[in-house]
Amino acid sequence: MAAVGIGGVVLHSSFLGKKLGILKPLCLSIRLKKQCNFSICSSSVHDLFVGVGVGLPCTVMECGDIIYRSTLPKSNGITVTVPGVILALGTLSYLWATPGVAPGFFDMFVLAFIERFFRPIYKKDDIVLGKKLGEGSFGSVYRVSLARKPSSKPADLVLKKATEYGAVEIWMNERVRRACANSCADFLYGFRETSSKKGAEYWLLWRFEGEATLADLMQSRDFPYNVESLILREVQDLPKGLDRENRIILTIMRQLLFALDGLHSTGIVHRDIKPQNIIFSEGSRAFKIIDLGAAADLRVGINYIPKEFLLDPRYAAPEQYIMSTQTPSAPSAPVATALSPVLWQAFPGLRSDNSLIQFNRQLKRCDYDLVSWRQSVEPRAGPELRKGFELLDLDGGIGWELLTSMVRFKARQRISAKTALAHPYFDREGLLALSFIQNLKLQFLRATQQDYSEAANWVVQLMAKSGTEQDGGFTEAQLQQLREIEPKKKSNAQRNALASALRLQRKIIKTLNESMDDLSNKRKSLWWSRWIPREE
Numbered sequence: 001m002a003a004v005g006i007g008g009v010v011l012h013s014s015f016l017g018k019k020l021g022i023l024k025p026l027c028l029s030i031r032l033k034k035q036c037n038f039s040i041c042s043s044s045v046h047d048l049f050v051g052v053g054v055g056l057p058c059t060v061m062e063c064g065d066i067i068y069r070s071t072l073p074k075s076n077g078i079t080v081t082v083p084g085v086i087l088a089l090g091t092l093s094y095l096w097a098t099p100g101v102a103p104g105f106f107d108m109f110v111l112a113f114i115e116r117f118f119r120p121i122y123k124k125d126d127i128v129l130g131k132k133l134g135e136g137s138f139g140s141v142y143r144v145s146l147a148r149k150p151s152s153k154p155a156d157l158v159l160k161k162a163t164e165y166g167a168v169e170i171w172m173n174e175r176v177r178r179a180c181a182n183s184c185a186d187f188l189y190g191f192r193e194t195s196s197k198k199g200a201e202y203w204l205l206w207r208f209e210g211e212a213t214l215a216d217l218m219q220s221r222d223f224p225y226n227v228e229s230l231i232l233r234e235v236q237d238l239p240k241g242l243d244r245e246n247r248i249i250l251t252i253m254r255q256l257l258f259a260l261d262g263l264h265s266t267g268i269v270h271r272d273i274k275p276q277n278i279i280f281s282e283g284s285r286a287f288k289i290i291d292l293g294a295a296a297d298l299r300v301g302i303n304y305i306p307k308e309f310l311l312d313p314r315y316a317a318p319e320q321y322i323m324s325t326q327t328p329s330a331p332s333a334p335v336a337t338a339l340s341p342v343l344w345q346a347f348p349g350l351r352s353d354n355s356l357i358q359f360n361r362q363l364k365r366c367d368y369d370l371v372s373w374r375q376s377v378e379p380r381a382g383p384e385l386r387k388g389f390e391l392l393d394l395d396g397g398i399g400w401e402l403l404t405s406m407v408r409f410k411a412r413q414r415i416s417a418k419t420a421l422a423h424p425y426f427d428r429e430g431l432l433a434l435s436f437i438q439n440l441k442l443q444f445l446r447a448t449q450q451d452y453s454e455a456a457n458w459v460v461q462l463m464a465k466s467g468t469e470q471d472g473g474f475t476e477a478q479l480q481q482l483r484e485i486e487p488k489k490k491s492n493a494q495r496n497a498l499a500s501a502l503r504l505q506r507k508i509i510k511t512l513n514e515s516m517d518d519l520s521n522k523r524k525s526l527w528w529s530r531w532i533p534r535e536e
């Protein structure tokens, strides 16, 4: 059925025809070219429906047709009503909002399935064990090679033989490989191995990324210059100093935040970010994240409410200590930026376990307020701590400002990896120029994450600098007034509605969490792990 276009709206001709019979003066007057000029009463506007389709303008359509066609029965085609559109938009935005439930299901049931046909498969017999790289409570890690080495398969690999948490780690690594491969170590394959005497084990294979984790590099007296030579692949013959160190730390931080943001954007929260879980990839000359065994996938709820916390108390955010393992946890903003990596890098004293534990105690005593902590320790600070503060105070204290916005007691007040990347601290150049994609991403983040009150301040300052009487600028009093303008508070009704909506949202999430908790209690099996390949 033809439709008539009016501006952006398209009206079905059947509707128009019907209404032509009850022409009443006034209200919405629609002038269709010169031949037809008719009115529609506002009382009828509410049952106006909007047709989907391309409308023919009067220039190519004889308007007489409208009256003739209007006697035809109503179209059975899809029509879109305003409430319908609102409902559909609401549903879509819910499904696509962070962490992205809809893309999560697409990934799980479509992409993961298709990927299975194309990925290379490894078997236990293909693997020759080499040196042990690490042993944790949940598994052992070895450097391995392949027994037979087809040229298409990489030779230098890392194998983790893991306990039950290996299943989660396989899931997370596969998700990451599909969504943000550069954020984490290059994962190749994972399977369940049941022939061992110890019982079932999960075997996970990665490409060998490099010899050193950030923790190893930070132990060296030469840190951060040792990282500079790794990233640039040469030793710089430049004088050492705060400025150079700041550039290196900024580069590490930026790489880390890009990797973290990649994880968060796909709905995965690592929950165990620490220098030991950040590996330097010699191939990519960048830091990558490892050990996703404690991660949670917020999109499909995997590992979302773990029964046992796998977190490292040296680095975990304060709420992790105080939360009972039985309490269903609300999804907090990316917790991973909790105890900011800036801390470990700026203050060499915090690089040993004992001083880190001591720092945690001091911070707790200051109610997790970093500014009070600084006030309490700075007067009697040793040279190392002093150097850390100096480094953070460079460029008007922009590093300190970033640090304080990352280390906050309340999870919701901590800035996310995305917002941190848009922080002016990263305006400075690092060691390497950003890639085209990183640059684009950064520009986009800046445009979307920026706090615009800063921009307003900047305009005020600019005006103050050029504002003389002669140039028609502002007087000091006027500028003061401008500075004092406070953002308008939302009206009470609006705030109340927002608060109720948030309360409702929290209630729904809590109920969902509780039911998930119940479900996982009843059926201890990891339902999604049925997709993990098995080797008997």
Ligand SMILES: Nc1ncnc2c1ncn2[C@@H]1O[C@H](COP(=O)(O)OP(=O)(O)OP(=O)(O)O)[C@@H](O)[C@H]1O
Binding pocket: 133, 134, 135, 136, 137, 138, 139, 140, 141, 158, 160, 185, 186, 206, 207, 208, 209, 210, 211, 212, 213, 276, 277, 279, 290, 291, 292, 293
């Ligand atoms: N892809 C990789 N390339 C090179 N080395 C790796 C890789 N993955 C892990 N390693 C090395 O293996 C060590 C242990 O890895 P990982 O942290 O994943 O194991 P884990 O069993 O969880 O150990 P922990 O319990 O101590 O955290 C790392 O510290 C790192 O040195």
